[in-house]
Amino acid sequence: MGIIVQKFGGTSVANPQCIENVAEKVINTKQQGHGLVLVVSAMSGETDRLINLAKQVQLQPNPREYSAIVATGEQVTMALLAMALLQRNCQAKSFAGYQVKIRTEGAPDHARIKHIDTDRILTEIKKGNVVVIAGFQGVDENNDITTLGRGGSDTTAVALAAALNAIECQIFTDVDGVYTADPRIVPDARRVDKVTFAEMIELASLGAKVLQHRAVEFAGKYNVPLRVLSTFEEGPGTLVTLNENSMEQAIISGITCSRNEVKITLKGLPTTSDVSYRILKPIGAADISVDMIMHNGYQDETRDFSFTVSKEQLPKLQDILPNIKEELRISEVQVNDNIGKLSIVGIGLKSHSGVASKVFEILVEKGITIYNIVTSEIKISVLIDEKYLELAVRLLHEGFNLGKAIEPGLIE
Amino acid sequence: MGIIVQKFGGTSVANPQCIENVAEKVINTKQQGHGLVLVVSAMSGETDRLINLAKQVQLQPNPREYSAIVATGEQVTMALLAMALLQRNCQAKSFAGYQVKIRTEGAPDHARIKHIDTDRILTEIKKGNVVVIAGFQGVDENNDITTLGRGGSDTTAVALAAALNAIECQIFTDVDGVYTADPRIVPDARRVDKVTFAEMIELASLGAKVLQHRAVEFAGKYNVPLRVLSTFEEGPGTLVTLNENSMEQAIISGITCSRNEVKITLKGLPTTSDVSYRILKPIGAADISVDMIMHNGYQDETRDFSFTVSKEQLPKLQDILPNIKEELRISEVQVNDNIGKLSIVGIGLKSHSGVASKVFEILVEKGITIYNIVTSEIKISVLIDEKYLELAVRLLHEGFNLGKAIEPGLIE
Numbered sequence: 001m002g003i004i005v006q007k008f009g010g011t012s013v014a015n016p017q018c019i020e021n022v023a024e025k026v027i028n029t030k031q032q033g034h035g036l037v038l039v040v041s042a043m044s045g046e047t048d049r050l051i052n053l054a055k056q057v058q059l060q061p062n063p064r065e066y067s068a069i070v071a072t073g074e075q076v077t078m079a080l081l082a083m084a085l086l087q088r089n090c091q092a093k094s095f096a097g098y099q100v101k102i103r104t105e106g107a108p109d110h111a112r113i114k115h116i117d118t119d120r121i122l123t124e125i126k127k128g129n130v131v132v133i134a135g136f137q138g139v140d141e142n143n144d145i146t147t148l149g150r151g152g153s154d155t156t157a158v159a160l161a162a163a164l165n166a167i168e169c170q171i172f173t174d175v176d177g178v179y180t181a182d183p184r185i186v187p188d189a190r191r192v193d194k195v196t197f198a199e200m201i202e203l204a205s206l207g208a209k210v211l212q213h214r215a216v217e218f219a220g221k222y223n224v225p226l227r228v229l230s231t232f233e234e235g236p237g238t239l240v241t242l243n244e245n246s247m248e249q250a251i252i253s254g255i256t257c258s259r260n261e262v263k264i265t266l267k268g269l270p271t272t273s274d275v276s277y278r279i280l281k282p283i284g285a286a287d288i289s290v291d292m293i294m295h296n297g298y299q300d301e302t303r304d305f306s307f308t309v310s311k312e313q314l315p316k317l318q319d320i321l322p323n324i325k326e327e328l329r330i331s332e333v334q335v336n337d338n339i340g341k342l343s344i345v346g347i348g349l350k351s352h353s354g355v356a357s358k359v360f361e362i363l364v365e366k367g368i369t370i371y372n373i374v375t376s377e378i379k380i381s382v383l384i385d386e387k388y389l390e391l392a393v394r395l396l397h398e399g400f401n402l403g404k405a406i407e408p409g410l411i412e
Numbered sequence: 413m414g415i416i417v418q419k420f421g422g423t424s425v426a427n428p429q430c431i432e433n434v435a436e437k438v439i440n441t442k443q444q445g446h447g448l449v450l451v452v453s454a455m456s457g458e459t460d461r462l463i464n465l466a467k468q469v470q471l472q473p474n475p476r477e478y479s480a481i482v483a484t485g486e487q488v489t490m491a492l493l494a495m496a497l498l499q500r501n502c503q504a505k506s507f508a509g510y511q512v513k514i515r516t517e518g519a520p521d522h523a524r525i526k527h528i529d530t531d532r533i534l535t536e537i538k539k540g541n542v543v544v545i546a547g548f549q550g551v552d553e554n555n556d557i558t559t560l561g562r563g564g565s566d567t568t569a570v571a572l573a574a575a576l577n578a579i580e581c582q583i584f585t586d587v588d589g590v591y592t593a594d595p596r597i598v599p600d601a602r603r604v605d606k607v608t609f610a611e612m613i614e615l616a617s618l619g620a621k622v623l624q625h626r627a628v629e630f631a632g633k634y635n636v637p638l639r640v641l642s643t644f645e646e647g648p649g650t651l652v653t654l655n656e657n658s659m660e661q662a663i664i665s666g667i668t669c670s671r672n673e674v675k676i677t678l679k680g681l682p683t684t685s686d687v688s689y690r691i692l693k694p695i696g697a698a699d700i701s702v703d704m705i706m707h708n709g710y711q712d713e714t715r716d717f718s719f720t721v722s723k724e725q726l727p728k729l730q731d732i733l734p735n736i737k738e739e740l741r742i743s744e745v746q747v748n749d750n751i752g753k754l755s756i757v758g759i760g761l762k763s764h765s766g767v768a769s770k771v772f773e774i775l776v777e778k779g780i781t782i783y784n785i786v787t788s789e790i791k792i793s794v795l796i797d798e799k800y801l802e803l804a805v806r807l808l809h810e811g812f813n814l815g816k817a818i819e820p821g822l823i824e
Binding site: 016019020023050053054056057058059061062064065066068069071072075076078079080081082083084086087093094096098099143144145 | 428431432435462465466468469470471473474476477478480481483484487488490491492493494495496498499505506508510511555556557
């Protein structure tokens with residue numbers, strides 16, 4: 001008998017009715033003879049409610065106490081789901097993170113899973129119980145409650161699947177899989193049957209919010225077969241695996257876009273060779289991640305230097321920009337938040353040249369300016385005006401034949 | 413340095429503003445140099461919200477899962493109070509029941525405290541922390557979350573005070589102490605400075621809902637000085653102690669009344685000697701507690717038999733009454749829920765005769781029928797029509813001089 005780990009996110013357990021639907025779904029799987037471990041998030045809205053309470057009494061909530069309070073969200077859901085199963089004569093028992101000894105290390109509110117003691121879980125499965133576990137939480141060496149950071153329930157599920165050597169870790173969500181593009185932008189976007197961990201990490205970190213980044217990394221590291229599927233519809237979903245050489249593997253798995261970028265342009269810099277270093281060193285020291293870097297345009301004895309950061313990091317950046325400006329005698333600083341980043345992701349890019357030039361061709365033909373292009377083994381990202389972002393996704397989706405009607409991802 | 417345990421109930425921590433008020437109060441006590449352990453209930457309304465969620469998914473919630481869900485209420489409050497203290501630069505740490513190893517036995521949802529490991533608490537106090545503990549909960553030998561039954565936070569506080577050998581256990585509530593009568597009924601009711609545990613148990617079990625019955629028993633058993641006082645007003649409250657011989661000890665501590673009684677009268681019974689037994693045996697077997705018993709009135713060859721039960725137990729009783737009626741050939745069963753019970757409680761009753769006859773005199777003079785009177789060492793209870801209940805409390809309060817203006821409780 002193999003063990004399957006199933007994770008249900010906040011919208012899947014939003015209220016008692018949803019929890020009862022999940023219970024019905026779980027019972028169907030149980031009848032197929034698998035050992036079942038369920039991981040649940042807090043009911044949607046509950047974590048925000050708890051954080052709001054915390055912030056009312058402490059401006060910057062203490063991480064230890066913060067974790068104790070927000071961990072209750074998942075504890076409520078786990079017990080409700082166990083009760084919904086019991087009501088349907090399906091044996092079940094719920095456990096909080098500390099009860100199954102999900103040991104963590106690091107900051108109490110951004111903890112990392114170090115070890116899971118599977119004894120209790122395996123004992124309960126052998127007794128015929130469906131084991132329901134509160135996601136997103138653990139316990140540290142002081143027996144203090146810890147949380148994994150937002151979205152951490154995915155990581156809990158993957159870590160449990162790895163520890164239990166599960167045959168599959170199924171992430172149930174409100175979409176039925178990974179798509180070639182956001183269906184709200186591209187109506188004929190196609191569900192992908194299979195992607196690799198590497199592709200999934202790029203898709204997740206680029207704004208395709210199906211799975212938490214760390215969860216996919218974890219699954220890749222421990223080779224846990226991961227499946228993304230819908231709580232609300234039947235279907236096979238998308239399987240995320242190590243396997244790169246499948247016959248059906250397309251060149252391009254998906255196109256994602258992000259509006260979360262700000263482009264900073266420093267104008268009139270000296271052309272000395274250490275300029276980049278003198279700009280980027282204090283930014284790095286302030287713990288700000290720079291994404292794309294552009295040296296765009298030389299004029300006389302000066303040049304411009306541009307880079308992008310995420311919108312959340314802009315305030316931190318603006319604290320240190322005046323110093324940089326003064327030290328390098330920069331004539332002008334421009335902040336542009338009307339830009340967007342579009343990325344094409346695919347394991348097949350490794351072995352296919354010419355994709356980047358085709359991206360240029362498709363966009364430039366329609367008059368879309370590309371401010372920057374960055375290519376890696378499995379990803380090509382371009383920076384363009386935000387107003388063209390959705391148009392560009394549709395153009396590339398069509399240009400690379402990623403739609404439903406035709407054979408996907410083949411270029412001449 | 414002595415340790416003081418302070419317990420704050422649901423209305424004292426009803427919202428973030430209330431929790432901040434509690435934090436201010438606690439800091440004042442801390443500045444007096446005591447080690448402080450705080451026990452908190454769930455924010456008022458929260459336990460009901462959680463129970464309601466549970467009942468939506470399981471008609472009769474599983475006791476183990478029920479405890480896991482309702483225990484989150486106190487866990488939220490403990491972390492909020494710790495954060496409110498930290499925000500005010502007062503070192504504090506919160507702990508759930510399992511974290512300080514409040515070991516329990518018995519049913520998961522009506523557990524009894526067996527042992528508390530004080531190591532962690534004492535260590536944190538020595539570090540200068542105010543220790544905040546979630547009330548109402550513990551952990552059993554399987555590491556499962558348990559709850560003590562409603563109102564159990566009082567018991568948690570008393571048990572902690574006993575285990576820590578605290579100098580006092582202070583129960584903060586929305587009233588400022590124990591009164592000679594309900595001030596809503598008797599405007600000049602007086603706060604009592606001191607009562608004994610025995611009196612407090614009678615007052616608590618007779619409808620004066622200041623302290624949970626089990627908590628007082630526990631405090632008496634371990635001789636924990638208990639003080640009832642108000643979260644919202646300054647004042648010394650009422651001290652509950654073992655000491656019976658204080659000079660200031662009045663004969664009567666208080667008068668309470670209860671509307672929670674139903675009087676059952678079985679008419680036309682045979683006069684054989686085993687009649688009482690044949691009635692009470694099946695009632696006891698059905699786990700129904702009979703309070704007062706009256707054999708009132710003989711007529712010819714038959715007699716009547718009356719007794720009282722609590723209103724909650726009436727449905728259970730009505731299930732078995734038809735059998736009793738048939739077996740004993742009872743001609744008629746009357747159910748009267750328009751009755752009330754009034755009780756005078758005082759340790760001084762032990763050594764003063766004549767109180768019962770004075771109760772009769774005061775009530776009968778005003779035309780109030782007494783259906784039954786029961787006396788014990790420290791309590792005299794009478795059963796009267798409910799409509800006269802408040803009048804009778806006022807008459808007796810005045811008759812025994814329990815009011816504010818005059819020396820309390822002296823009779824000639």
